[in-house]
Amino acid sequence: MRDLDDIAEPGSPERALVERLDPSRLPDHVAIIMDGNGRWANARHLPRVEGHRAGIRAVRQTVETIARLEIGTVTLYAFSTENWKRPRNEVVTLMGLLKQYLRSELNTMLDNNLRFVPIGRVDQLDPSVRKELERTVEATAHCTGSIIQIALNYSGRQEITSIVRRAATDARAGLVDPDAIDEAWISRHLFTANVPDPDLLIRTSGEQRISNFLLWQLAYSEIYFTSVLWPDFSKIELLNALLDYQRRERRFGGLSDEDQSLFTAPGDLSAGS
Numbered sequence: 001m002r003d004l005d006d007i008a009e010p011g012s013p014e015r016a017l018v019e020r021l022d023p024s025r026l027p028d029h030v031a032i033i034m035d036g037n038g039r040w041a042n043a044r045h046l047p048r049v050e051g052h053r054a055g056i057r058a059v060r061q062t063v064e065t066i067a068r069l070e071i072g073t074v075t076l077y078a079f080s081t082e083n084w085k086r087p088r089n090e091v092v093t094l095m096g097l098l099k100q101y102l103r104s105e106l107n108t109m110l111d112n113n114l115r116f117v118p119i120g121r122v123d124q125l126d127p128s129v130r131k132e133l134e135r136t137v138e139a140t141a142h143c144t145g146s147i148i149q150i151a152l153n154y155s156g157r158q159e160i161t162s163i164v165r166r167a168a169t170d171a172r173a174g175l176v177d178p179d180a181i182d183e184a185w186i187s188r189h190l191f192t193a194n195v196p197d198p199d200l201l202i203r204t205s206g207e208q209r210i211s212n213f214l215l216w217q218l219a220y221s222e223i224y225f226t227s228v229l230w231p232d233f234s235k236i237e238l239l240n241a242l243l244d245y246q247r248r249e250r251r252f253g254g255l256s257d258e259d260q261s262l263f264t265a266p267g268d269l270s271a272g273s
């Protein structure tokens with residue numbers, strides 16, 4: 001975590017929250033389902049596109065705060081494979097906003113030492129979008145700070161299905177022993193193979209679903225739902241989510257330290273031997 005003054009001004013409400021964070025227990029990877037842009041716009045009698053535009057401001061601020069907190073990875077769900085069902089002009093607008101974002105944010109990404117990585121079936125996107133994505137990936141490839149993954153044309157089920165197909169074809173071709181296909185093999189073939197699984201998933205707008213996002217990777221993630229609509233997701237909201245995460249006890253299917261101690265009391269078989 002960088003200097004507190006870089007994260008929040010002294011005396012501000014944000015600063016009071018940052019000071020309560022334990023820097024040694026921040027998540028390594030935060031994943032976010034950014035939901036509620038349309039409702040935010042409707043509530044203001046604005047076209048939906050204005051909700052997405054306002055959503056970009058929230059993306060900018062969230063990514064910058066994550067970088068300053070030195071959290072290793074943030075993954076943002078920007079466009080699911082199901083989102084193609086939206087009206088064509090909304091899809092075109094979303095892709096346009098993405099291109100604009102990539103162009104306008106490149107310098108900020110470089111200033112914050114951020115490495116940009118798109119995940120999902122980006123090969124199926126329009127060539128003009130792919131070009132901006134490739135340009136941003138190449139320009140930030142040397143950055144060693146936080147990784148910003150943006151999920152585009154992403155589906156968790158499709159990701160797993162294509163790995164199963166790959167396992168079958170590799171096994172048929174004799175390239176892999178079926179007995180060697182274990183969880184680690186699958187993890188190595190995920191879009192997210194180079195980063196740890198998310199410690200924390202945040203979903204805005206009050207919906208409490210995973211919506212086909214990172215199905216494999218979220219197995220043990222803590223989940224934080226907030227009713228705040230994505231365009232209103234401020235630094236305060238992010239810090240509150242991190243504080244809530246730090247109050248949780250992660251057991252990964254095991255027992256808490258306290259419960260464990262009941263089973264390893266003095267005189268336990270393993271003690272002292």
Ligand code: FPP
Pocket residue numbers: 034035036037038039040052053055056059076077078079083094097098101150205230
């Ligand atoms: C959900 O709101 C949001 C999306 C489908 C897209 C998220 C996109 C952005 C924040 C802008 C572009 C992103 C980047 C990273 C540049 P919704 O439209 O489903 O809202 P609703 O549920 O209220 O209708």
